[in-house]
Amino acid sequence: MSASMAQDGLEHGGRLGAARRAFAGAPEPFIDLSTGINPRPWPVPPLDPDSWGRLPEPEAELALRVAAAAAYGAATPDMVAAAPGTQLLIQLLPRIFPQAGLAVLGPTYAEHAACWRAAGTAVAEVERFAALFDAPAALLCHPNNPDGRRVGLRALHALADAMAARGGLLVVDEAFADLEPELVSAATLLPHPALVVLRSFGKTYGLAGLRLGFALASAAGAAAIRGWLGPWAVAGPALAIGTAALADAPWRAGEAARLAAEAARLDALLEAAGLRVLGGTRLFRLAEGDAAGWHQRLGRAGILTRPFAQQPRWLRFGLPPDEAAWARLAAVLR
Amino acid sequence: MSASMAQDGLEHGGRLGAARRAFAGAPEPFIDLSTGINPRPWPVPPLDPDSWGRLPEPEAELALRVAAAAAYGAATPDMVAAAPGTQLLIQLLPRIFPQAGLAVLGPTYAEHAACWRAAGTAVAEVERFAALFDAPAALLCHPNNPDGRRVGLRALHALADAMAARGGLLVVDEAFADLEPELVSAATLLPHPALVVLRSFGKTYGLAGLRLGFALASAAGAAAIRGWLGPWAVAGPALAIGTAALADAPWRAGEAARLAAEAARLDALLEAAGLRVLGGTRLFRLAEGDAAGWHQRLGRAGILTRPFAQQPRWLRFGLPPDEAAWARLAAVLR
Numbered sequence: 001m002s003a004s005m006a007q008d009g010l011e012h013g014g015r016l017g018a019a020r021r022a023f024a025g026a027p028e029p030f031i032d033l034s035t036g037i038n039p040r041p042w043p044v045p046p047l048d049p050d051s052w053g054r055l056p057e058p059e060a061e062l063a064l065r066v067a068a069a070a071a072y073g074a075a076t077p078d079m080v081a082a083a084p085g086t087q088l089l090i091q092l093l094p095r096i097f098p099q100a101g102l103a104v105l106g107p108t109y110a111e112h113a114a115c116w117r118a119a120g121t122a123v124a125e126v127e128r129f130a131a132l133f134d135a136p137a138a139l140l141c142h143p144n145n146p147d148g149r150r151v152g153l154r155a156l157h158a159l160a161d162a163m164a165a166r167g168g169l170l171v172v173d174e175a176f177a178d179l180e181p182e183l184v185s186a187a188t189l190l191p192h193p194a195l196v197v198l199r200s201f202g203k204t205y206g207l208a209g210l211r212l213g214f215a216l217a218s219a220a221g222a223a224a225i226r227g228w229l230g231p232w233a234v235a236g237p238a239l240a241i242g243t244a245a246l247a248d249a250p251w252r253a254g255e256a257a258r259l260a261a262e263a264a265r266l267d268a269l270l271e272a273a274g275l276r277v278l279g280g281t282r283l284f285r286l287a288e289g290d291a292a293g294w295h296q297r298l299g300r301a302g303i304l305t306r307p308f309a310q311q312p313r314w315l316r317f318g319l320p321p322d323e324a325a326w327a328r329l330a331a332v333l334r
Numbered sequence: 335m336s337a338s339m340a341q342d343g344l345e346h347g348g349r350l351g352a353a354r355r356a357f358a359g360a361p362e363p364f365i366d367l368s369t370g371i372n373p374r375p376w377p378v379p380p381l382d383p384d385s386w387g388r389l390p391e392p393e394a395e396l397a398l399r400v401a402a403a404a405a406y407g408a409a410t411p412d413m414v415a416a417a418p419g420t421q422l423l424i425q426l427l428p429r430i431f432p433q434a435g436l437a438v439l440g441p442t443y444a445e446h447a448a449c450w451r452a453a454g455t456a457v458a459e460v461e462r463f464a465a466l467f468d469a470p471a472a473l474l475c476h477p478n479n480p481d482g483r484r485v486g487l488r489a490l491h492a493l494a495d496a497m498a499a500r501g502g503l504l505v506v507d508e509a510f511a512d513l514e515p516e517l518v519s520a521a522t523l524l525p526h527p528a529l530v531v532l533r534s535f536g537k538t539y540g541l542a543g544l545r546l547g548f549a550l551a552s553a554a555g556a557a558a559i560r561g562w563l564g565p566w567a568v569a570g571p572a573l574a575i576g577t578a579a580l581a582d583a584p585w586r587a588g589e590a591a592r593l594a595a596e597a598a599r600l601d602a603l604l605e606a607a608g609l610r611v612l613g614g615t616r617l618f619r620l621a622e623g624d625a626a627g628w629h630q631r632l633g634r635a636g637i638l639t640r641p642f643a644q645q646p647r648w649l650r651f652g653l654p655p656d657e658a659a660w661a662r663l664a665a666v667l668r
Binding site for chain 1: 346348349350351352366369371375378383384385386387388389390391392393418419421422424425426429445449452536540541542543544545561562563564565566567568569570571572
């Protein structure tokens with residue numbers, strides 16, 4: 001047996017168990033603002049027990065891909081691969097589409113670089129978009145996590161073309177794009193021979209435990225990903241819920257408007273507390289200031305936020321789930 | 335972008351949509367005997383909505399591995415990797431543990447050979463267990479699907495040792511082992527440097543749509559698999575349900591007894607119809623005879639069975655879910 005080394009665990013938000021140990025005695029319920037997951041989930045209807053009991057059928061998987069293509073702006077379901085969470089796609093892209101090297105626009109979600117490195121790829125983190133053009137392959141998050149940085153579609157197109165010209169790859173992770181109606185998705189550039197776009201289901205729909213994510217690519221690229229994942233990678237409930245939720249454009253539009261207002265409300269609270277808001281998306285805000293101090297004070301008050309070891313003055317805030325949580329957050333920030 | 339070829343779809347049981355098209359006008363409800371999935375699921379309790387909403391926490395994943403280690407006879411949870419269905423493990427094993435060649439004891443579940451071939455490995459199907467010793471790596475299903483063939487633990491141990499001596503791999507797929515109390519699992523040979531044992535959750539517990547499966551291996555081997563799958567490959571509901579169900583040894587013992595009686599009842603029906611029962615497990619029976627004729631007659635009566643293109647006289651029967659289904663099956667077989 002030979003095997004590549006197992007990956008080390010990275011720091012992630014959402015670890016309430018660890019937070020409860022770190023802030024023992026903090027008031028309950030703990031408020032988790034450490035992730036960028038919509039705190040109010042899409043309303044899940046009662047499930048057909050067959051979705052648990054039976055093996056998912058090919059027709060159900062195709063229906064999900066049809067709904068995803070429509071929601072994300074891919075021309076055909078052939079250009080869609082569905083996975084049990086985007087993380088698994090992040091894990092496997094370096095294996096499915098091996099590259100001579102990768103430049104990542106950073107700082108950004110750390111799993112990308114970690115997974116490419118685990119596959120043996122040399123990874124360079126670059127700070128300027130233009131520097132991506134020099135690499136064999138390129139990756140960016142769009143909008144970026146945690147600072148919300150965006151790139152124009154024309155620039156993405158030029159980058160994808162440059163990658164195609166050298167037989168390379170451009171991965172655009174649009175995990176937080178769904179609720180940013182003014183953002184034009186890189187998926188509109190498909191089919192493109194070098195482009196893979198990632199979309200996350202769980203964040204937008206507040207159903208992160210369901211595990212559902214998508215890759216959008218050329219028909220050949222998407223077929224390669226589906227071939228690696230095999231016939232039943234997505235669970236029956238995720239197929240049923242995903243297909244229905246992705247077709248619910250009115251809910252998505254309502255959430256985009258509601259969350260825009262809530263993000264503005266959060267920004268005002270953070271600024272009033274002396275933090276500087278650097279950016280973000282409608283599902284999280286990035287603040288700069290005494291991050292360690294605020295993380296501790298909020299933690300002791302039962303509110304978990306997301307610090308960044310490499311950026312010690314940054315603290316990321318998700319959106320409070322209800323008025324009680326807003327009140328507790330405001331009381332600490334006051 | 336470069337990518338290996340997407341895999342062609344193989345024929346599988348459980349495709350009711352296709353069956354309804356093939357047997358248009360057959361009486362409903364269609365009875366699906368084309369799989370080896372327990373028709374009476376483990377009773378799923380109401381789920382905590384957090385299992386859908388939140389990202390699964392590391393503690394929940396560890397709890398599942400603790401339960402799986404105990405249920406399957408692995409010494410520690412370090413020796414367990416949990417996946418969203420065993421199929422994904424079958425897809426990825428050829429990538430995680432690449433081999434110079436593989437011998438498969440056949441005929442058996444076709445996805446194994448297909449996935450190794452898709453990864454570029456030369457695969458030989460051999461009919462005799464002894465022939466596995468000659469290959470760089472070996473794979474068998476235990477008990478075998480569809481004929482139920484078993485191998486003694488001493489023979490498995492010798493084969494694992496032979497593979498270890500050449501730096502190879504032995505994969506033992508025990509998808510149908512849970513309800514065969516007299517079968518000694520290859521997992522009892524762990525830790526062993528060459529051995530990977532696969533266990534399926536959905537078949538035994540009648541929850542195939544949930545997508546949950548396991549690899550048992552040395553601590554290093556299991557860590558390599560976990561590293562490929564990443565932190566959240568298994569959905570929150572699957573973690574919760576899997577942890578509880580794997581701890582339910584009384585339910586499992588009851589099912590083993592109940593299904594032994596039902597398998598005997600099915601054998602008697604098949605033999606009375608002039609079919610010869612070749613073997614199977616407590617979740618399916620393999621019959622020999624006019625398979626094409628019976629598949630057609632049963633299909634027109636709304637009962638789906640599993641034929642095999644390469645073995646035209648074989649027909650596999652799952653267990654009827656209730657007395658109404660038994661009566662409809664008996665009426666056709668009479």
